[in-house]
Amino acid sequence: MAASTSILARYFPILEWRRAYDGEALSSDMVAAVIVTIMLIPQSLAYALLAGLPPVMGLYASILPLVAYAVFGTSRTLAVGPVAVVSLMTASAAGAVAAHGTAEYLEAAITLAALSGVMLFALGVLRMGFLANLLSHPVISGFITASGILIATSQLRHILGVQAGGDTWPAMLGSLFAALDQVSPATLAVGVPAVIFLFWVRKGLKPLLVRLGLKPRAADIAAKAGPVAAVAVSILAVIAFDLAARGVNITGEIPSGLPPFAMPSTEPSLIRQLLVPALLISIIGFVESVSVAQTLAAKRRQRISPDQELIGLGASNIASAFSGGYPVTGGFARSVVNFDAGAQTPAAGAFTAIGIALASLFLTPLLFALPIAVLAATIIVAVLALVDLKTPRQLWTYSRADFAAHVATIAITLLAGVEMGVIAGVSVGLLLYLWRASRPHAAIVGRVPETEHFRNVERHKVFTVPYVLSIRIDESLTFLNARWLEEYVLEEVAERPRLRHVILMASAVNEIDASGLESLEAINHRMVDAGIRLHLSEVKGPVMDRLQRTHFIEELNGRVYLSQARAFADALRDNGEGDGAADDLARGMI
Structure with missing residues (x-):
């Protein structure tokens, strides 16, 4: 009996941590859930926009996946949901098989989540958590840096109010320069202040509130709510000055209600086209997630199981697919906020899901006049924190080979797109390993x-x-x-x-x-x-x-x-x- 219970607890970690769940843990998880929910609502809308999807799909991807991870995940503080890099990869993969805005594009995004979920789940059952070691830190750092640059560049068109596109950095820049004569002054007047405000909120609001007499914890919560304030003020500005009539793009009607039941495609040709992108999304998402989870677990002397994390993320992506969402993983910024807010168990994620569900039911009508430029500003501020300019200098001093892998990953990702960047990063890392191993000391x-x-x-x-x-x-x-x-x-x-x-x-x-x-x-x-x-x-x-x-x-x-x-x-x-x-x-x- 004890052996069977132990096996069940291994695959259902909720059975282990719920035994010690008490009122104190409940209180801590509820407070953390409120803070993360405030942060996640604008982020979910923004990352869905980045993925080329309707904003509501970001909310859908932030409900059932969080519940699934609470059941199957081993990290006490990892916050699962849409993230910038995976959203960019989703846009790249879905855009290769269907046109943006079409039903086929939505179907491709949902199918990507299902394929990624099945792959992750299967890898977890096969106990292949060692796959996290396939990507070296220089390669991952280079890929994330390049992705941050690509994402920020892709969102400048929304700040400028122009039509531009491209999957690579040169294509994006060329498209933006060609459209400079079409810049919308009204959109610029909304987007630029939003970017400046969000950058200031990230660094300057909390110290200011503390100096004004607010307690540090309350000041921190208020600072995390900065994006919500930007959303609220921009909506009021659009309504008060009729900015939509002046050329400012808004989200428009966002459907109210809980996530619908969705079915991923079973079309063999589409699945064949999405298999490689789904595998790359799975690997990148898993590596990013398990790195965050291990870092936070070490701070509390806790441990996670990479194999079980594969199962937890797999279940989250499957849940996302069948609830109209797209691929998800553990996010760095949200997880750190969840950790700092005092989350004690994965139940905090489930409570966050309830908060997002309530927002989907009652708040979406209020977002009708939300400027796309503000969502773009949210993305830009979030992803520029991913751009790491210190690592190249450190690697140049420490290891020229790792520096070469880092720079090659950045260059190929910027010049050839995210999928080629991942493939090149893995290839360069493996080739460098083989070269070193063939010339031992x-x-x-x-x-x-x-x-x-x-x-x-x-x-x-x-x-x-x-x-x-x-x-x-x-x-x-x-x-x-x-x-x-x-x-x-x-x-x-x-x-x-x-x-x-x-x-x-x-x-x-x-x-x-x-x-x-x-x-x-x-x-x-x-x-x-x-x-x-x-x-x-x-x-x-x-x-x-x-x-x-x-x-x-x-x-x-x-x-x-x-x-x-x-x-x-x-x-x-x-x-x-x-x-x-x-x-x-x-x-x-x-």
């Missing part, structure tokens, strides 16, 4: 005087002798690098005519595959032919277990030593002229 080492430690001869003053060569291997031996090691050892041996012993120090070798074993055998045969003894030292237990299942240990013309110090000492004693040195070494004098 190895060092000739000697003994540090008066110790039993061995260090790189190029970095330290160490004791060596011309008839003993000690090589420390700092990587596992695999098909990627085995040939390199073989050539490296033979080149070093060829330069030492007095050599009698070669010791391979394997303390950093965690695995030797078949190719690595073959190279060790080849080195051993060459040493036999040259009259040189080959030894291994500090071989790890699991590696030694595998070697003992082969003939290599029997054919080895030297020995396997537990320590490098013993191997070196024995090699010294084997030389007729080195007995005195070996005795001094044993006494720690050399």
Whole structure:
């Protein structure tokens, strides 16, 4: 019975945290839900606009997905819903198969959510949470930075009130410049102040309210409500000055009511066209979400399960698809707000869903006169926080290879679009990994005087002798690098005519595959032919277990030593002229 309960709790984390759910947790979750709901309403509308969808679909994607994650998710504070990068990827994928504003476009967005949900759910069941490691930090950072630039640029047309488009940065900029003579002064008068106000709210409102005597927590809540204030003021301005008649685009009628039941497409041709985009959305969404969840969980000494997170996000996307939404994932800004607001359990997300549902029922008629420019301003302010200008400088100093991957991801995303950016980022990351793995680090080492430690001869003053060569291997031996090691050892041996012993120090070798074993055998045969003894030292237990299942240990013309110090000492004693040195070494004098 206990075992079955444990299995159920693994797949339904709600069964675990609800046991300790009490009034204090309820109060904290309710407060957090109110704050996140205030923040999420304008964001949901704005991100749906970014995805090329009716604003109401942003609300739909912020109701049932939150409930599904509360049941299946493991993070106590992750806030699921529409996010900027996934919205941009949705627009790119759906726009490739249907025209914006058509029923086919909406169907493609819903189908993307369903496909992404099924993929994520299946990966979770197969326990493939390690996929989060496929994208390195430089690649992810580069992709998010480039996406932030693309998103902000794409929204400038709404600030200017012009017709422009494009899927790449050059196309967007060219389209904007070509339409500059069509700029709407009234739209500009709404959009620019909104951008300035939202930027100020993000940084300056809370300190001002604190100086005016408001408590920090209340000031923080008021600052988070800044976008709602921008929405309210802009609606009043549109009504008071009849700005819609002056060319200011507004959202128009937003349907009231709860999300409808929707059916993703089962058309094979459409599914085939959306499979790759759905996979890319799934991977990017999962990596972004699990990174946020792990960061926040660590602050409270909690843990999350990447495998179960796949299931939680999969269930959220399936719920979004069948309720008329589009792909969702865990959002950084919302999750941080949820965390700071004191959310204790995923129930905060479910309460947020109730708040969004109430807004869908009763508030949508009030949004009729909401200027599109204000939603665009909300997006611009949100995504420019994603643009990271510090990482390139840091990577240039720390790792030129990672810098190359970072810059390549940014450049390809900007020049070729988001899908090619993701593919290129993964490809560049894997190629760099393979290049590094094919050229492992190895060092000739000697003994540090008066110790039993061995260090790189190029970095330290160490004791060596011309008839003993000690090589420390700092990587596992695999098909990627085995040939390199073989050539490296033979080149070093060829330069030492007095050599009698070669010791391979394997303390950093965690695995030797078949190719690595073959190279060790080849080195051993060459040493036999040259009259040189080959030894291994500090071989790890699991590696030694595998070697003992082969003939290599029997054919080895030297020995396997537990320590490098013993191997070196024995090699010294084997030389007729080195007995005195070996005795001094044993006494720690050399």
